[in-house]
Amino acid sequence: xxxxxxxxxxxxxxxxxxxxxxxxxxxxxxxxxxxxxxxxxxxxxxxxxxxxxxxxxxxxxxxxxxxxxxxxxxxxxxxxxxxxxxxxxxxxxxxxxxxxxxxxxxxxxxxxxxxxxxxxxxxxxxxxxxxxxxxxxxxxxxxxxxxxxxxxxxxxxxxxxxxxxxxxxxxxxxxxxxxxxxxxxxxxxxxxxxxxxxxxx
Amino acid sequence: xxxxxxxxxxxxxxxxxxxxxxxxxxxxxxxxxxxxxxxxxxxxxxxxxxxxxxxxxxxxxxxxxxxxxxxxxxxxxxxxxxxxxxxxxxxxxxxxxxxxxxxxxxxxxxxxxxxxxxxxxxxxxxxxxxxxxxxxxxxxxxxxxxxxxxxxxxxxxxxxxxxxxxxxxxxxxxxxxxxxxxxxxxxxxxxxxxxxxxxxx
Numbered sequence: 001x002x003x004x005x006x007x008x009x010x011x012x013x014x015x016x017x018x019x020x021x022x023x024x025x026x027x028x029x030x031x032x033x034x035x036x037x038x039x040x041x042x043x044x045x046x047x048x049x050x051x052x053x054x055x056x057x058x059x060x061x062x063x064x065x066x067x068x069x070x071x072x073x074x075x076x077x078x079x080x081x082x083x084x085x086x087x088x089x090x091x092x093x094x095x096x097x098x099x100x101x102x103x104x105x106x107x108x109x110x111x112x113x114x115x116x117x118x119x120x121x122x123x124x125x126x127x128x129x130x131x132x133x134x135x136x137x138x139x140x141x142x143x144x145x146x147x148x149x150x151x152x153x154x155x156x157x158x159x160x161x162x163x164x165x166x167x168x169x170x171x172x173x174x175x176x177x178x179x180x181x182x183x184x185x186x187x188x189x190x191x192x193x194x195x196x197x198x199x200x201x
Numbered sequence: 202x203x204x205x206x207x208x209x210x211x212x213x214x215x216x217x218x219x220x221x222x223x224x225x226x227x228x229x230x231x232x233x234x235x236x237x238x239x240x241x242x243x244x245x246x247x248x249x250x251x252x253x254x255x256x257x258x259x260x261x262x263x264x265x266x267x268x269x270x271x272x273x274x275x276x277x278x279x280x281x282x283x284x285x286x287x288x289x290x291x292x293x294x295x296x297x298x299x300x301x302x303x304x305x306x307x308x309x310x311x312x313x314x315x316x317x318x319x320x321x322x323x324x325x326x327x328x329x330x331x332x333x334x335x336x337x338x339x340x341x342x343x344x345x346x347x348x349x350x351x352x353x354x355x356x357x358x359x360x361x362x363x364x365x366x367x368x369x370x371x372x373x374x375x376x377x378x379x380x381x382x383x384x385x386x387x388x389x390x391x392x393x394x395x396x397x398x399x400x401x402x
Contacts, residue, residue, distance in 0.1 A: 011243070011246060011247065011289050012250075013249070013261060014246075014249050014250060014253050014261070018253060019258060020255065022256065023216075023258065024256060045212060045213075045214050046212065047216075048215045049213075049215060052215050052219060052220075052223065054378060055223065056226065057220060057223060057258075057299070057300075058215065059220075060214060060215070060297070061295070061297070065295060065298070069294060070271075070288055070291035070292060070295075071292045071319075073284075083274075087271055087288075090270045090271035091271060091292055091295065092271065092350075094260070094262070094271075094292065095268070095295075095296075095299070096205070096297075097260070097266070098258070098260045098296070098301060099258075100299060109290070120270075130215075143371045152259075182315070194289065
């Protein structure tokens with residue numbers, strides 16, 4: 001077999017830009033932040049669907065695939081909450097290196113924690129979306145029954161009830177899902193994101 | 202804007218199979234295991250390059266992007282080594298869900314540790330490649346100067362010197378880089394992997 005050389009070898013690791021050329025898209029992280037029940041996951045799922053329809057490769061990171069997987073050994077202490085976000089940001093960074101449009105849906109309630117994520121991912125790769133649905137609407141929805149438990153004191157340090165949510169200082173987009181339909185929100189998201197992910201031809 | 206409905210919404214999370222259709226490939230993990238200096242990274246880098254040339258999207262996970270990132274808070278205790286592999290496997294699983302061909306290059310010296318990775322990733326997604334280069338050749342290469350340090354007792358529990366390497370029981374492919382050129386190894390890798398990642402048309 002020697003010398004047949006069917007696969008010419010280059011010893012340089014494949015770069016992000018090469019993957020982006022293959023995918024005909026630029027990678028980035030769309031970081032949804034907001035209260036429990038604000039609509040982060042709903043919007044992220046709808047956005048991923050809309051992007052797929054246009055041929056874009058996305059990956060959603062949310063509680064379903066993160067808390068049950070890489071972060072299944074973390075609790076809810078302040079230290080663990082920070083480690084939770086750190087790992088999510090590190091995973092998102094790897095996906096961006098792969099050229100993937102990465103959507104994350106986590107409460108991420110403080111400026112400190114979001115600054116940590118931004119620093120890891122890189123500001124140039126980071127699109128911050130503040131899902132600014134009023135607390136009373138989120139509590140009325142109470143999809144997971146968590147607000148009820150928090151009001152009953154069964155959950156300690158629940159964001160919005162017994163623990164603060166700090167509004168982002170300068171988000172790339174703010175959406176209030178009590179005023180906008182999912183379709184309207186997705187349209188605004190697409191307007192914000194498409195210019196960042198399109199490769200100029 | 203209401204009712205314009207430019208982006209019809211489906212509330213179902215995008216599935217792996219949909220991403221694979223978009224990418225025209227099936228995701229999997231190619232798990233390289235072997236001694237330090239055996240050639241794991243060299244082969245993974247060359248394989249990724251060869252796959253890219255054929256239009257396949259890959260992501261390499263190795264010490265460079267894992268130990269400096271998601272695993273930068275882990276040491277080398279037995280517990281931390283296990284957590285190191287657990288996190289790598291969880292990250293690889295997320296990439297497989299994204300439809301990406303994921304190449305991992307870590308010593309991963311024991312059957313227990315590789316069984317953990319296989320369990321997380323799923324046997325059906327897991328291609329085990331044993332880079333079975335003899336210890337004396339690895340030590341002769343000593344690219345990172347680690348064998349010298351290990352022999353001098355400066356590194357404790359160094360695989361192959363003061364800590365055992367357990368050969369995989371039933372690897373999908375075994376490659377000895379002291380006998381095969383990189384080109385030959387890549388050809389064997391491609392023969393093993395292409396049938397698993399091709400989407401039948």
